[in-house]
Amino acid sequence: MKILSIINRPKVRVIGLHIIALTLLIISAQIMSKQVRAIANASQVSLPLVAELPVLERRLNTITQQIEMAELNSVLKIGSQKEQVDVLILPKEPDFDRLISIFDVLQEGLKSKNILKNASKIDIGDPIEDAYPIHFSFDVHEEGLRKFLSFTRIAGLLTVGDALSPEEREMLIHKTEEENPTGIIALEQFFSTDLLRYALDSRSHEEQLLRSFSSSDFVSLFRMTMQSSLLREVRILFEGDFGQLIDDHNLWPFPMLIMDSINLKKGGAPKWRNVSVQLFLYTAH
Amino acid sequence: MEKIRFLRYNMGKTNMSLASQKSSTPFQILQRTSVPLVLFTLTLTCLLFLSQSVFLPALLMVDISGSKHNAHELKTYHEALLEQVKHKQEMRSNLVLSMQGTDYRKLSDWKQSHYPFQSLLSTVSQVSRSLHNKDGDQVVFIDNIKYFPVDGQLKLNGNVKNAGPRSMTILAQLVEELRSQPFVESLKSPSFSRIEDSVGGFITPFDIQISLK
Numbered sequence: 001m002k003i004l005s006i007i008n009r010p011k012v013r014v015i016g017l018h019i020i021a022l023t024l025l026i027i028s029a030q031i032m033s034k035q036v037r038a039i040a041n042a043s044q045v046s047l048p049l050v051a052e053l054p055v056l057e058r059r060l061n062t063i064t065q066q067i068e069m070a071e072l073n074s075v076l077k078i079g080s081q082k083e084q085v086d087v088l089i090l091p092k093e094p095d096f097d098r099l100i101s102i103f104d105v106l107q108e109g110l111k112s113k114n115i116l117k118n119a120s121k122i123d124i125g126d127p128i129e130d131a132y133p134i135h136f137s138f139d140v141h142e143e144g145l146r147k148f149l150s151f152t153r154i155a156g157l158l159t160v161g162d163a164l165s166p167e168e169r170e171m172l173i174h175k176t177e178e179e180n181p182t183g184i185i186a187l188e189q190f191f192s193t194d195l196l197r198y199a200l201d202s203r204s205h206e207e208q209l210l211r212s213f214s215s216s217d218f219v220s221l222f223r224m225t226m227q228s229s230l231l232r233e234v235r236i237l238f239e240g241d242f243g244q245l246i247d248d249h250n251l252w253p254f255p256m257l258i259m260d261s262i263n264l265k266k267g268g269a270p271k272w273r274n275v276s277v278q279l280f281l282y283t284a285h
Numbered sequence: 286m287e288k289i290r291f292l293r294y295n296m297g298k299t300n301m302s303l304a305s306q307k308s309s310t311p312f313q314i315l316q317r318t319s320v321p322l323v324l325f326t327l328t329l330t331c332l333l334f335l336s337q338s339v340f341l342p343a344l345l346m347v348d349i350s351g352s353k354h355n356a357h358e359l360k361t362y363h364e365a366l367l368e369q370v371k372h373k374q375e376m377r378s379n380l381v382l383s384m385q386g387t388d389y390r391k392l393s394d395w396k397q398s399h400y401p402f403q404s405l406l407s408t409v410s411q412v413s414r415s416l417h418n419k420d421g422d423q424v425v426f427i428d429n430i431k432y433f434p435v436d437g438q439l440k441l442n443g444n445v446k447n448a449g450p451r452s453m454t455i456l457a458q459l460v461e462e463l464r465s466q467p468f469v470e471s472l473k474s475p476s477f478s479r480i481e482d483s484v485g486g487f488i489t490p491f492d493i494q495i496s497l498k
Contacts, residue, residue: 014312017320021325028326028330031330031334034337039341042345042356045356046356049359049360050347050349053359053366054349056363060369060373063374067373070380085387149402149403150403156396169378191381256389256393258392258434259432260434260435261433262402262432263429263431264431265428266428
């Protein structure tokens with residue numbers, strides 16, 4: 001009763017009604033600003049998204065199709081590659097005889113071209129966790145040094161795909177998506193090509209892949225990658241007799257060797273260096 | 286007469302009401318406007334609420350592949366699509382290159398991540414050859430280069446000669462040139478000293494340590 005009598009007072013009623021009106025005005029202003037934001041959002045965010053969404057959907061479809069195709073193809077290749085890795089690249093027990101034979105063939109190849117001399121004996125240390133330190137030194141001409149460094153970079157890699165950096169691989173894969181999505185199978189086959197087989201006949205492997213792509217964009221990107229990547233060093237290292245000798249002596253693939261340190265000193269003649277190197281021969285856990 | 290009296294009465298009433306209006310207090314004004322104001326704001330709020338909940342969403346809906354989405358849903362859908370594309374790209378890369386996630390893949394990727402010594406060597410030689418004296422003779426002689434790829438360290442040891450009293454300036458130039466190379470994370474400056482050789486020339490030996498990116 002007391003409350004009713006207070007409300008019925010004219011002053012209270014007027015103030016109350018104005019407070020209600022003010023509150024409703026504030027709510028209206030908020031709703032209006034929300035609507036303005038929604039309209040602004042629609043023109044700034046939604047419209048660009050609408051243009052982008054169909055492209056993304058198409059891309060997703062293409063990649064899904066490529067995955068289905070790649071899945072079928074990948075089942076066939078994994079087994080043999082895994083076996084080579086387990087037996088020859090990362091064996092449980094290191095095969096030192098095979099390693100020495102590889103160094104012998106490399107050394108003889110460089111010696112026959114008169115770009116290496118005074119090679120020391122190869123010292124193999126006690127293993128540190130799952131890696132054996134290997135130390136040796138030699139005098140080498142600049143050209144021989146280039147070949148030796150290429151050898152250390154390649155040792156332990158098995159396929160063409162392994163010799164490409166993740167960025168280089170992704171660039172080529174992405175290009176197939178734009179140019180010819182079904183070309184992923186040809187690219188997958190190219191990536192899984194044995195590195196030595198590729199080096200011994202690089203042209204035919206490259207042409208086989210390029211048959212799946214007609215656009216000059218892909219061809220130029222591919223040629224550029226072949227020239228700037230480690231594959232160029234692979235081709236140079238295995239050209240001549242070296243690749244054939246390695247193949248004939250069943251010394252491919254090389255075990256996993258990672259350089260720990262290299263020390264270059266001035267050699268006895270111009271362009272000659274005295275090299276002292278320590279590598280790690282890795283084995284499986 | 287009756288009519289005239291009626292008119293006078295009415296005029297008098299109107300004058301009275303005008304007089305009373307003129308003398309309205311602010312409170313009386315507020316009292317008179319309060320109900321219309323409430324009614325107006327209430328109507329406005331209701332209309333805005335209606336437009337917010339019914340008209341605006343209907344107008345801002347976008348039809349994508351047969352289904353309608355509002356701005357928020359579009360953003361969420363776009364993010365989900367981007368996430369799916371990224372995930373599928375990873376799946377595709379894993380399929381195209383076998384043995385992902387194995388020790389072999391980790392080691393080969395790690396090996397690939399090291400800077401190739403050959404390119405470091407070429408850059409260092411190029412930089413040292415680019416510095417020469419006024420006769421065009423070589424002035425920077427690097428005797429020893431050590432590279433530790435796992436630690437990302439490169440150590441250069443040598444000396445600057447045939448540059449007369451400018452040997453320390455040449456060494457400073459060499460340091461700056463090396464520091465500006467894209468593979469250099471940091472370079473520990475060598476100590477600058479000048480010694481005289483047996484034939485009266487100046488030699489500045491150096492020992493430079495570079496941390497690679």
